[in-house]
């Protein structure tokens with residue numbers, strides 16, 4: 660009987676742990692953000708629960724980037740954070756926001772949503788993350 664109790668406890672623990680085994684970003688093809696005739700790199704990103712599409716952006720360093728963030732949710736608010744380029748923007752349900760930045764450094768930086776409904780895992784933990792690749 661003691662073993663049964665431990666088994667139940669283990670299953671309960673597994674059920675509440677955030678699922679981190681699958682990396683949703685790894686399965687997304689990289690998206691090369693097109694450079695406009697005005698020298699601005701523009702793309703539109705769809706925010707849903709819990710994803711960014713496209714989730715892997717490739718941009719050139721030293722040129723301005725303008726991202727239009729479109730939420731397709733009806734209730735859940737999200738945000739869009741890239742710490743390395745000082746971007747942190749809320750996108751309310753069903754709304755659109757525009758973020759602008761010029762990446763100075765090359766590298767691969769995380770894009771994520773840190774919203775959470777306590778005590779649930781954060782949206783990032785639920786897979787709402789992507790990456791910005793600056794070349």
Ligand SMILES: [Cu+2]
Nearest residue numbers: 737772774782
């Ligand atoms: Cu979110």
